[in-house]
Structures are given as C-alpha cells and as structure tokens.
Amino acid sequence: MTLNADIPASPYADLTPPLTAVQALAESNRCLFCYDAACVRACPTGIDIPSFIRSIATGNLKGAATTILSDNIMGGTCARVCPTETLCEQACVRNTAEERPVAIGRLQRHATDHLFARKGPHPFARAASTGKRVAVVGAGPAGLSCAHRLATLGHEVTVYEAKPKSGGLNEYGLAPYKMADDFAQREVAFILEIGGITIEHGRRLGADLSLETLRAEFDAVFLGVGLGGNNLLNIPGEERDGVENATAFIERVRQATPDAPVAVGRSVVVIGGGNTAIDAAIQAKRLGAEDVTLVYRRGRGQMGATAWEQELAQTNGVVLKTFAAPVAIDAQGITLERTRLEDGKLVSTGERYSLPAAMILKAVGQTLAREALDGLTIAGGKIVIDDDHRASLDTVYAGGDCVASGEDLTVQSVQDGKLAALAIHRHLTA
Amino acid sequence: MADLRSTIAGIRSPNPFWLASAPPTDKLTNVVRAFQAGWGGVVWKTLGEDPPVVNVSSRYGAHLDNERKLIGLNNIELISDRPLEVNLQEIIQVKRDWPDRAMVVSLMARIEEEAWAGLARRIAATGAVDGLELNLGCPHGMCERGMGSAIGQVPEMVEQVTRWVKNATNLPVIVKLTPNITNILWSAEAAKRGGADAVSLINTVNSIVAVDLDAMAPTPVVDGKGSHGGYCGPAVKPIALNMVAEIARNPDTAGLPVSGIGGVTNWRDAAEFLALGATNVQVCTAAMTFGFKIVEDMISGLSNWMDDKGYANLDQLSGRAVRNVVNWNDLNMNFSTKAVIDPALCIDCGRCHIVCEDTSHQAIRIDQGEGRRIFTVVNEECVGCNLCSHVCPVPDCITMQPEENGLPPMTWPNDPRNPMRAAAAE
Numbered sequence A: 001m002t003l004n005a006d007i008p009a010s011p012y013a014d015l016t017p018p019l020t021a022v023q024a025l026a027e028s029n030r031c032l033f034c035y036d037a038a039c040v041r042a043c044p045t046g047i048d049i050p051s052f053i054r055s056i057a058t059g060n061l062k063g064a065a066t067t068i069l070s071d072n073i074m075g076g077t078c079a080r081v082c083p084t085e086t087l088c089e090q091a092c093v094r095n096t097a098e099e100r101p102v103a104i105g106r107l108q109r110h111a112t113d114h115l116f117a118r119k120g121p122h123p124f125a126r127a128a129s130t131g132k133r134v135a136v137v138g139a140g141p142a143g144l145s146c147a148h149r150l151a152t153l154g155h156e157v158t159v160y161e162a163k164p165k166s167g168g169l170n171e172y173g174l175a176p177y178k179m180a181d182d183f184a185q186r187e188v189a190f191i192l193e194i195g196g197i198t199i200e201h202g203r204r205l206g207a208d209l210s211l212e213t214l215r216a217e218f219d220a221v222f223l224g225v226g227l228g229g230n231n232l233l234n235i236p237g238e239e240r241d242g243v244e245n246a247t248a249f250i251e252r253v254r255q256a257t258p259d260a261p262v263a264v265g266r267s268v269v270v271i272g273g274g275n276t277a278i279d280a281a282i283q284a285k286r287l288g289a290e291d292v293t294l295v296y297r298r299g300r301g302q303m304g305a306t307a308w309e310q311e312l313a314q315t316n317g318v319v320l321k322t323f324a325a326p327v328a329i330d331a332q333g334i335t336l337e338r339t340r341l342e343d344g345k346l347v348s349t350g351e352r353y354s355l356p357a358a359m360i361l362k363a364v365g366q367t368l369a370r371e372a373l374d375g376l377t378i379a380g381g382k383i384v385i386d387d388d389h390r391a392s393l394d395t396v397y398a399g400g401d402c403v404a405s406g407e408d409l410t411v412q413s414v415q416d417g418k419l420a421a422l423a424i425h426r427h428l429t430a
Numbered sequence B: 001m002a003d004l005r006s007t008i009a010g011i012r013s014p015n016p017f018w019l020a021s022a023p024p025t026d027k028l029t030n031v032v033r034a035f036q037a038g039w040g041g042v043v044w045k046t047l048g049e050d051p052p053v054v055n056v057s058s059r060y061g062a063h064l065d066n067e068r069k070l071i072g073l074n075n076i077e078l079i080s081d082r083p084l085e086v087n088l089q090e091i092i093q094v095k096r097d098w099p100d101r102a103m104v105v106s107l108m109a110r111i112e113e114e115a116w117a118g119l120a121r122r123i124a125a126t127g128a129v130d131g132l133e134l135n136l137g138c139p140h141g142m143c144e145r146g147m148g149s150a151i152g153q154v155p156e157m158v159e160q161v162t163r164w165v166k167n168a169t170n171l172p173v174i175v176k177l178t179p180n181i182t183n184i185l186w187s188a189e190a191a192k193r194g195g196a197d198a199v200s201l202i203n204t205v206n207s208i209v210a211v212d213l214d215a216m217a218p219t220p221v222v223d224g225k226g227s228h229g230g231y232c233g234p235a236v237k238p239i240a241l242n243m244v245a246e247i248a249r250n251p252d253t254a255g256l257p258v259s260g261i262g263g264v265t266n267w268r269d270a271a272e273f274l275a276l277g278a279t280n281v282q283v284c285t286a287a288m289t290f291g292f293k294i295v296e297d298m299i300s301g302l303s304n305w306m307d308d309k310g311y312a313n314l315d316q317l318s319g320r321a322v323r324n325v326v327n328w329n330d331l332n333m334n335f336s337t338k339a340v341i342d343p344a345l346c347i348d349c350g351r352c353h354i355v356c357e358d359t360s361h362q363a364i365r366i367d368q369g370e371g372r373r374i375f376t377v378v379n380e381e382c383v384g385c386n387l388c389s390h391v392c393p394v395p396d397c398i399t400m401q402p403e404e405n406g407l408p409p410m411t412w413p414n415d416p417r418n419p420m421r422a423a424a425a426e
C-alpha cells in the first residue's frame, strides 16, 4: 500500500484567486461597452456591467464598486458564487466570436474587493428618517438586501434571525472555498454600516415570535426565511449513523476551522444532482475522504448543477455516477438501482448494486419550513406573492428561496429583497 | 464628494463635461438624450446662414488599432445642414426644459461683419443661449468657402471676427481655435485682443486618415474620390494638451479661460486638461464611439479621484500643472534617472533589450538564468530615456528611478558644456 495520494486542496482556500491589477486591466479592456447589454439582461439584479467594467478600465475602482453595489448590495458574494456560466457570462457577446466571455464575475470581485480593502466612507448615505419601522425575518441574502434598501430609504429595520450569526446560507451554506477569509461576515458588517438596521439573533419566528405580533408592532414585515427543511429519501436505513443532510454537513464545515476540521469517513456517498450535492462532495474530498461518489438518478444533462460545477467536482476527484437511484442503506453502505430514461420518463431497470459508504450525505432538495407561516397562502412549497412581493396577508412581503421568483440563488434572493423593499417603501410613503 | 460645478466665461454648468459642437449636438433629440445622461452642457452644432449646407454621403474615416479600438476619427462633414430657424426653435425648447445646463451655440459665417453680427444677433434673440462659440477651425469643406480654418489661420481675421461678434450681442464669446497653424499663441492672442471671453481648442487636425488600396483613394471614399478631413479622438489629445498649456503659461494669454477639447475619452483625460489650465472640457469622438452614457464614469471617476487627492472643487485643480510646464532650457541638466527591471514581473519577452540595443544605447544586458533570460540595465550606459519602460508589456515591470548624484540643479544656459554659454559670458 502506498500513501502517495495527492494532498487535497484545503476546503478553506480560495477557489478562484483574485485577478491581479494587470489581469483586471486587460480583461476590462475586452468589454465592448454594449448598449442594452445582453449580460445586464442576464443578471437577476441588473447590475450595469458595461459601466462598472469601463470604470475599472479608467482606474475608477471605487466608482466601479459603487455601480455594482447600487444594484446588488451583495455584489461581493455574488462575484464569488454566482453561476456566471449560466447568467451574465453566458450572455456576453464576446462568446460569439471568441468563445470566451468577459470574466464579469472576477472583474466584479476585483472592484468590490478594492472597496472592502479601502475602509473608506460607506458609498451610500441614508435618506432622512421616515419614522416607519419594518421587521425582517431572516438575515440571509434576501433579508439583508431588503433591510439595507429600506434603511437607505430612511426606514428603521429590525431583523430577527434564528441563528447566532447573520448571512443565512452565505455564512452556513455556500462552499467555504468560494467564501474564503470570512467574507460573509465582512460583507454583513459592511452592509450594516449604513445604519438604521438592528439584528436580533436567536429569535425564531414560530418560537418566540409570531407573524401576528410582528404585523401588529411594525408597519410592514418581510419574510426571508429561505428553505429550512430537507426532503427525505424515504428508504430503509435512512436513520443509520453517518447518514446526514448535506446542508447540515456543509454547515458544520463552514463553522469549523482549518485547524479543527470536520472528520469525514473514508468512503463518502453523496445523493443528489444539484449545487448542494456537488459542494458537499467536493468538501468531503478536500477534507480527506478517499473515495467520494456522487450518485444521481438521472443523467448529467438533467442535473441542477451546471456543467462547470460538475467538472469542478471531477477535477476534485469526485466520481459522478448517474442513472443510479438509492433503494436502501445498511451498515456497509448503500444499495442503488440502475435507471434509464424512457420517453423522458425515469424507469427502473431492476438491476441493483452496492457501494460501501461510511458517510452518506443527502442532497435531495430543501423545503419550506411552514410551521411559523400560519395564515399565508403557500403553493408548490413556496410562499405565494404578487408582482410587488406581497404575500397573502396585509403588510407582509416575502422574497428569496422561500418564494418562487426565479432560481434559488444568492443573486435572485438579493434582487427579491431589493424589489420587496422598494414595494414596501412605495406602500409606506403612499 | 468633490464639487464639480463649473463656470467658464460666466457660463455655469453642473459639471465640466460639455459635448463639443458636432453631430452629438446637432439637434434636440440628441441634446435631450445627452442631458438625460448627465452632460453638463453642449455647444450646439455650428449654425450658418441659410440656405443650409448639403453634406455628402460617406463622411467618416477611422484609425483603428489592431484590436479594432478607435484611436482616431476623421470627418468631411460640414456645419449644420438644417435650416437656421429649425435649430433656433429647438434650442429654445431644450433650454426651457433644461435650464441648469450650459447652452452655447456655435456659429460660422462669411468674413463680413454683417454676416457674423446678424447671425449672432439672431441666435441671441432666442434668449435661450448662455454663450456663443465662433467656429474658426473647420479644416475641410468650409475653408474652401473662405470660412472655418481659412479665418482661424489668419490672426488678424480672428481678432476682427471676435470683435464683430462681441459688439453684436452681450453674450460671452468663446473663440474656437484651429490646431492647423504654426503657433497657437498667435490666434489665442488675436482672440483676446478681439475681446474673447474664452478660447476653446482644439478643432480637428487636417488629415488623410487612410488610403483604400483597392479604390486607390483616401477614406472616406465618396464615389471613387476622397478629400482631406478633420482628425480627432484619442490620438489628437497630445496635440491639444500642448496647445492648452502654451496658452496657459504664456504671460499674454494667461488668465484667458480655456475650454479643453481633443481626445477627451475618460475622466483622466479631463483631469489632465484641467491640470494644464483648462476650465472645462468638451467631448465629441468619445461620445460618438460609445454613446452618451460614458459621462457617468467621467463624473464619478473625476469626483472620486479629486476626493482621494483632496481637491474640493475644480478651481483647486485647474492649472495645477501649469507651473511645471517649462521651456527645455529650464530643465535640470544634472537630473539623472535609470531604468530598473523587476525580474519578478518580467515575462522574458526581450523587447526592452532589442529596442535599446537596436535603436538606443545598448544598455540592457541579457544573462542566461534558470530556464529563462535575465534582463539587467547597465547603469553606465543607460541615459534614462524611458524607451524600455514604454515598450515593456508588463505595467510597473520597468520603472524609472531617479539617481542621487549630489549635484545641484543646473540649466543648459548655465551648463559648462554649453558652447553658447562661453559666448554669452564674453
């Protein structure tokens, strides 16, 4: 037996290094400053991409960052975690002739990093106080984006957050190698600098808070509670030791430190085909698991994870097994059944095989935790909202993963929070 | 936030970025779009006496770099080709809707007092105009009719026309100068004598921008033939900067407000014009290359940079570099600077070596390093010319570092090596 396995990259090391000044200048000069640019239309927050890139090219980095943050206050996180290959960069017209888009995400990071490093005055100022008070439930991207926009417009915001830290999945869910150097907390601190936002941690709607009291005490309520629950596999053995929700595993990884890393089994099986499955698999591998297999019941093309993410898993040494549906878990590992697609429908072939697994991570979808949402109309597992992000109860608004506004992404949640804040502002100042 | 409000010749604008007299300011539609985008003012496209001129089809030639970025534009367009009254009505309407923006109107006429004065009075009668700009610079077409640069190249005529227009109305008069002359000071001084409230420069540079080698004609080609045109855009900025500085540091014209024009493409260009004594800037080609939106970065970039540098307003910045523009004879002969190559940044392309070796002073040595070449400046041979630092593809890889030599400053007139010095002393 040789022990010559390559030392895995740390899960905490920056996955994509920042651009150097030379790289950023060269890349910014590739941008054509398009009119009504395709990239802008493909950004859920509608960042004025050609303008911020032009500002990088002219050396106006603060102006570039301000342009980004005025549309997307979490432009720093989005620069790190957005699946740009399916958003702005997929739309970039530079793909047509050169098959290489402008590196919008990395340029966005270049500009925002500059602003964060400078510790200058906050680029935005608060409007005069309106005397209106808004409650925000959840300090994730949706909640913080909403709170920031409301505070900018002069309202007083109280954020109720169940967890001990702010940031939502920025802090507890996104891959550590995308959010290196405690970026989530640095960004939260920056957002709060605007003033007028109070966050109360350890306050859970449904436990010590009710929607009814919030509605009575505040002029409006915004719900940005994300998706708190997890789907079950509903197969025998699911309760076995070493079987865990991938989100819970990732949360442990995010809260651990490089010097006291989370222990992983020698062989790990991850079930699922989305972002979360990929992230959990890569983190398990980087934490030293010898064999990490991601099993998914359909094919590569049907995975929620983008081609880029699938490739990232593979270059990290994760084995992707497709057309494999879990049927049972026992002490040794997991039994899978081969599947295939017939006229677009998934059917079982009846053929089974087993994989050894000390650790099994389930990433088969998250669900809305409904307990605290009494009285709200819910459909398709999401809070129903109208075009103004208004939920079915008066003065209650919602956004982020807990509504069906678009894809469940950080950037979409930021946009939801922003739009809801603008709607609340219209309502409060009407 | 730095205060970007600007006043030139008594004309106020919320920022120093104006659109120059050219197609971007040719009609109401364009100017309204410009003001919506944030431009501080416009100089309306040059108006002439009716009947309006007629333009040819095919009008612009371009000087592109090898990545298709436009570095120079050339045009053979004439002045406004729309009836005077149509323009005047639109000017009234725009000023009514955008009272805080500067509305300057450019004009051009035959070299006759009544032509200039009459036109100026008609424009002033709109009551919508903050100032007049005299187009004495168009170097193509109009000059063949005795106008534009045909006037601007003769200082006496510059003075005469300026006086005619000054006497005709109470509006501030900005005289727009042509760079197609031997000494810009002659026309600037003439404008001042004529009573100009300010000068603006430069208009376009006479040029043939390219030859179509199939048509065997200069571009733009109009049915097999072309004409020399006016060159503008980033490539003319150095010419313009020098002329602005000449006016700012010349005792006879110092204090004459200058509106800087020529290749202003971003806030840095603007800051350079301001530093050399301009009070504001005018832009044409950059807007014609990218659209009006570029003014956003011009405003935020200038403002952020001024904040960084501690300039609270434009007056604190304007003219800051003028005192450092001197004659060659006032430079310090004892100053010495040497190129220094940072091996950590060097990518081993060899360009610094070959330009120095072939065309300069054989001052960059090559040694064989580990798997790559090491480039080192031989201090004894380096004259500090900067050539290598300009051709190096990596920013900051070659820096010029002043050398401490303990010698006091000494100008050429005092330099013992100057043969004329001995002669003068005798």
Ligand SMILES: Cc1cc2nc3c(=O)[nH]c(=O)nc-3n(C[C@H](O)[C@H](O)[C@H](O)COP(=O)(O)OP(=O)(O)OC[C@H]3O[C@@H](n4cnc5c(N)ncnc54)[C@H](O)[C@@H]3O)c2cc1C
Pocket (backbone or CB within 6 Å): A081, A082, A083, A137, A138, A139, A140, A141, A142, A143, A160, A161, A162, A163, A166, A167, A168, A169, A170, A173, A174, A175, A203, A204, A205, A206, A224, A225, A226, A227, A228, A247, A250, A275, A276, A279, A372, A399, A400, A401, A402, A407, A408, A409, A410, A411, A413
């Ligand atoms: C593992 C993983 C990886 C991901 N990777 C990416 C990625 O790379 N790129 C990307 O764009 N998106 C990614 N996403 C999706 C992205 O994280 C979410 O879309 C986004 O965080 C949703 O924001 P939100 O504000 O709606 O909810 P959340 O981020 O979930 O925040 C909700 C907040 O509300 C709090 N809360 C919940 N219930 C209550 C309650 N009852 N009372 C008080 N507080 C409550 C929670 O504690 C939390 O802080 C990933 C998601 C996961 C799970």
Ligand SMILES: Cc1cc2nc3c(=O)[nH]c(=O)nc-3n(C[C@H](O)[C@H](O)[C@H](O)COP(=O)(O)O)c2cc1C
Pocket (backbone or CB within 6 Å): B020, B021, B022, B023, B045, B046, B073, B074, B075, B077, B078, B079, B080, B106, B135, B137, B138, B176, B202, B203, B204, B230, B231, B232, B233, B234, B236, B261, B262, B263, B264, B282, B283, B284, B285, B286
């Ligand atoms: C197509 C075109 C038409 C122009 N027409 C006029 C004109 O009518 N009157 C005038 O004073 N200058 C005219 N100019 C010159 C510009 O106002 C400006 O002085 C010159 O282009 C330099 O500035 P730039 O480098 O920003 O383009 C014209 C320039 C162009 C490109």
Ligand code: SF4
Pocket (backbone or CB within 6 Å): A030, A031, A032, A033, A034, A037, A038, A039, A040, A049, A050, A053, A091, A092, A093, A094, A102, A104
């Ligand atoms: S589509 Fe590409 S080239 Fe065009 S503005 Fe966007 S990033 Fe620039």
Ligand code: SF4
Pocket (backbone or CB within 6 Å): none
């Ligand atoms: S820009 Fe093109 S389409 Fe528009 S007028 Fe000129 S030649 Fe015609």
Ligand code: SF4
Pocket (backbone or CB within 6 Å): B341, B345, B346, B347, B348, B349, B350, B351, B352, B353, B375, B391, B392, B393, B394, B397, B398
């Ligand atoms: S030009 Fe610059 S990069 Fe090229 S060899 Fe010289 S120092 Fe190195």
